Amino acid sequence: MAKICSNQQALNSPYARKLTERQCEKLYWACLEILERTGVHLYEQEAVDLLKKAGAHVTDGNRVRIPSGLVEKALTTVPKTVTLCDQNGNRVIHGGGHQSYFGTGSDCLNIRDHRTGERRLAVLKDIQEGMILCDALENIDFVMCMFLPSDVHQEVLDRYEMEAMLNYTNKPVIYVTTEFSGCVDAIKMAEIVAGGEESLVTHPFAGCYINVTTGLRHNQEALQKLLFLSGKGLPFTYIPSAQGGVTAPITIAGTMAMNNAGALTGLVISQLKREGAPFIMPGWGGNMLDMRTTIQPYADPEKRGQAIDFAHFLGIPTFALAGCSESKLVDEQAAAEAAMTLFTDAIFGGNFVHDVGYLESGLCGSLPQLVICNEILSWIEAFMKGVEISDETLCLDLIDEVGPDGQFLDCQHTLENFRDRWYPNLFERSNFDGWQSKGGKSLGERANENVNQILEDHKPEPLPKDVAKAVHDIVEQAENTR
Amino acid sequence: MDKTQELIDAVIKGEEDKIKLIIMENLSAGTPAKEIMDQGLIAGMNIVGEKMESEEMFIPEVLMSAKAMSSGVELLKPHLTEDEASASGKMVIGTVQGDLHDIGKNLVKMLMEGAGFTVFDLGTDVSPEAFVEAIKKNDADILGMSALLTTTMPKMEETIKAISEAGLRDKIKILIGGAPVTDEFSDKIGADGYGPDAGSAVRIAKNFAPDYS
Numbered sequence: 215m216a217k218i219c220s221n222q223q224a225l226n227s228p229y230a231r232k233l234t235e236r237q238c239e240k241l242y243w244a245c246l247e248i249l250e251r252t253g254v255h256l257y258e259q260e261a262v263d264l265l266k267k268a269g270a271h272v273t274d275g276n277r278v279r280i281p282s283g284l285v286e287k288a289l290t291t292v293p294k295t296v297t298l299c300d301q302n303g304n305r306v307i308h309g310g311g312h313q314s315y316f317g318t319g320s321d322c323l324n325i326r327d328h329r330t331g332e333r334r335l336a337v338l339k340d341i342q343e344g345m346i347l348c349d350a351l352e353n354i355d356f357v358m359c360m361f362l363p364s365d366v367h368q369e370v371l372d373r374y375e376m377e378a379m380l381n382y383t384n385k386p387v388i389y390v391t392t393e394f395s396g397c398v399d400a401i402k403m404a405e406i407v408a409g410g411e412e413s414l415v416t417h418p419f420a421g422c423y424i425n426v427t428t429g430l431r432h433n434q435e436a437l438q439k440l441l442f443l444s445g446k447g448l449p450f451t452y453i454p455s456a457q458g459g460v461t462a463p464i465t466i467a468g469t470m471a472m473n474n475a476g477a478l479t480g481l482v483i484s485q486l487k488r489e490g491a492p493f494i495m496p497g498w499g500g501n502m503l504d505m506r507t508t509i510q511p512y513a514d515p516e517k518r519g520q521a522i523d524f525a526h527f528l529g530i531p532t533f534a535l536a537g538c539s540e541s542k543l544v545d546e547q548a549a550a551e552a553a554m555t556l557f558t559d560a561i562f563g564g565n566f567v568h569d570v571g572y573l574e575s576g577l578c579g580s581l582p583q584l585v586i587c588n589e590i591l592s593w594i595e596a597f598m599k600g601v602e603i604s605d606e607t608l609c610l611d612l613i614d615e616v617g618p619d620g621q622f623l624d625c626q627h628t629l630e631n632f633r634d635r636w637y638p639n640l641f642e643r644s645n646f647d648g649w650q651s652k653g654g655k656s657l658g659e660r661a662n663e664n665v666n667q668i669l670e671d672h673k674p675e676p677l678p679k680d681v682a683k684a685v686h687d688i689v690e691q692a693e694n695t696r
Numbered sequence: 697m698d699k700t701q702e703l704i705d706a707v708i709k710g711e712e713d714k715i716k717l718i719i720m721e722n723l724s725a726g727t728p729a730k731e732i733m734d735q736g737l738i739a740g741m742n743i744v745g746e747k748m749e750s751e752e753m754f755i756p757e758v759l760m761s762a763k764a765m766s767s768g769v770e771l772l773k774p775h776l777t778e779d780e781a782s783a784s785g786k787m788v789i790g791t792v793q794g795d796l797h798d799i800g801k802n803l804v805k806m807l808m809e810g811a812g813f814t815v816f817d818l819g820t821d822v823s824p825e826a827f828v829e830a831i832k833k834n835d836a837d838i839l840g841m842s843a844l845l846t847t848t849m850p851k852m853e854e855t856i857k858a859i860s861e862a863g864l865r866d867k868i869k870i871l872i873g874g875a876p877v878t879d880e881f882s883d884k885i886g887a888d889g890y891g892p893d894a895g896s897a898v899r900i901a902k903n904f905a906p907d908y909s
């Protein structure tokens with residue numbers, strides 16, 4: 215588990231922010247103004263009804279204008295942290311404040327196969343291997359399915375993804391489903407693993423990743439999932455995808471305002487459905503369309519930081535995104551973008567940081583890239599620790615004892631303490647001859663070997679046989695009714 | 697024709713007023729509208745297309761050129777025969793059933809319009825029947841389908857079947873796209889072409905033109 219937390223002790227551990235309190239306030243007021251003045255289109259009747267009953271203004275059937283008071287009220291009931299357990303019910307993630315946790319992304323169509331070096335369509339086996347790897351990597355705190363399995367019936371692919379995440383790792387899960395029925399099935403599977411409906415609520419280990427068409431246009435499935443999960447008090451993310459220059463103004467502020475108006479809409483509906491329902495909001499803000507290539511850049515520097523500041527201001531946990539790259543290869547660009555994005559999200563204090571290991575702007579994944587990210591996270595963890603300046607750590611007696619001409623190598627104190635310092639696993643520090651005698655390998659080559667080693671050695675704790683079968687029955691049922 | 701290069705440059709720079717001015721000067725001097733269209737507007741837009749594909753021009757600039765060009769076309773229309781005016785063809789476009797991703801589709805639409813095509817946009821979540829209906833109603837030459845989800849890609853095949861069943865397959869060219877779509881898939885389901893991006897969509901559609909016009 216990555217023990218990364220910015221701003222742990224005031225002024226004593228790394229911490230960054232881009233927006234002042236005043237700027238956050240202005241942004242928040244802008245969201246409220248958008249909701250009151252422009253309003254949103256909601257494509258699910260129950261959501262419209264809930265808001266109408268609470269005092270929102272509804273026109274044209276589903277154009278809803280939300281009074282500020284409803285947002286203010288929702289902010290008083292939403293939990294400030296979201297706890298996720300591992301699949302054994304241990305409370306391992308407390309997402310909120312400045313505490314950061316890291317996990318993979320979902321549904322990459324392609325994989326850069328580490329065995330052949332080729333880019334090919336991903337299959338179910340890739341998800342299974344990915345989950346074994348995640349289970350073993352100490353700085354990956356939660357999993358998403360990484361790949362999209364091209365070798366199963368596509369209508370029910372989300373059931374296979376969920377099954378693989380339950381079978382091949384014990385870590386907390388964030389699942390994605392295309393339609394509402396897939397979400398219901400994912401919860402059924404999770405309840406089986408948790409040991410019942412009640413146990414999943416008291417020991418939630420799975421959260422749903424919900425995407426919304428744009429800030430002001432909320433699609434039916436997104437709202438159905440939100441209502442279903444809020445009703446149960448189970449965690450989910452609610453991420454509108456306002457895209458600067460396309461579905462929102464090109465300015466970062468304009469896109470942030472529209473996107474967060476959307477997030478706050480989801481917040482209000484969730485709290486109307488059930489006060490105290492957990493809610494996770496976007497941890498990146500100011501998405502853009504790259505106007506030169508028409509891709510949506512993931513590692514864009516300008517969309518980082520401010521959304522995390524804004525969520526801290528509101529007191530709501532974030533779903534952030536980092537460790538991702540636009541590169542087509544596991545190359546220098548991939549490593550650089552992964553490192554910079556992971557570093558920024560950690561220092562700002564994003565909570566559930568996903569998409570670690572993504573290449574090609576979300577269309578390709580790679581196991582060695584994930585291993586490299588795990589190493590980067592280890593570096594960041596070491597960096598983020600505060601420095602203790604105390605009588606004990608200053609060692610003045612020792613310094614005096616050793617004197618100007620002595621050395622510390624063979625001191626008992628060195629022997630007792632040297633292991634507290636950070637050592638890399640994958641990053642190479644040997645001198646040239648040492649490195650050459652180990653085969654003179656690049657980081658990518660070493661990461662490849664590391665993946666193979668882990669896949670050979672690591673055996674995740676399997677689900678009990680009857681549980682695995684009951685989970686698989688849900689997959690079968692979906693297959694039979696498709 | 698006068699000031700050909702200036703007209704081409706004005707299209708590239710998206711200067712609507714200048715385009716109109718040069719067109720009017722030419723029309724009053726007696727230059728045939730078709731000549732102004734081909735040698736000025738279309739020639740300009742072709743360069744814009746190339747500059748977009750070589751990543752020299754950015755999308756908003758391309759759209760600006762397209763808009764400016766359209767206003768030029770409007771001016772020319774009364775002087776063109778009907779055939780000349782709709783020479784590029786008519787396209788029906790939409791994102792397939794179950795799929796809400798429309799950013800790529802909208803880009804394709806705008807660039808097709810910029811290239812002189814008349815585009816009927818059916819939006820997102822479009823059923824095979826709705827596609828068939830719109831093709832008939834608008835007497836379309838090209839159908840563009842977008843899908844961003846592997847779960848909705850099969851709807852493309854279904855739509856093509858529905859088009860065949862309606863007896864329309866021979867009169868329409870089918871172009872598909874979206875992140876998971878490939879050339880292979882296009883061949884497999886019997887589409888006429890696949891475009892990896894909006895620029896190539898225009899290029900491919902233009903290559904279709906001789907087949908239907």
Ligand code: B12
Nearest residue numbers: 321425427455796797798800842845846873874891893894
């Ligand atoms: C933005 C986005 C969204 C937005 C869409 C907003 C909107 N109004 O369109 C939102 C947030 C709503 C969304 C929702 C979902 N998404 Co989404 N989304 C994306 C993302 C990040 C970018 C897509 C995009 O807009 N790109 C920019 C445009 C310009 O590019 P483009 O669409 O590819 O279009 C270009 C070309 O493909 C081509 N083209 C496109 N159409 C056509 C048509 C023709 C005729 C031609 C010739 C060419 C052509 O030209 C375009 C311009 O150059 C992709 C990842 C990716 N990198 O593609 C995931 C992605 C497509 N989404 C994915 C998923 C899983 C989902 C959800 C299921 C998530 C959820 N559970 O909530 C939902 C599904 C909702 C639904 N029913 O459709 C997966 C797909 C998995 C799969 N099964 O295939 C992807 C790949 C991300 C991932 N790795 O997980 N998503």
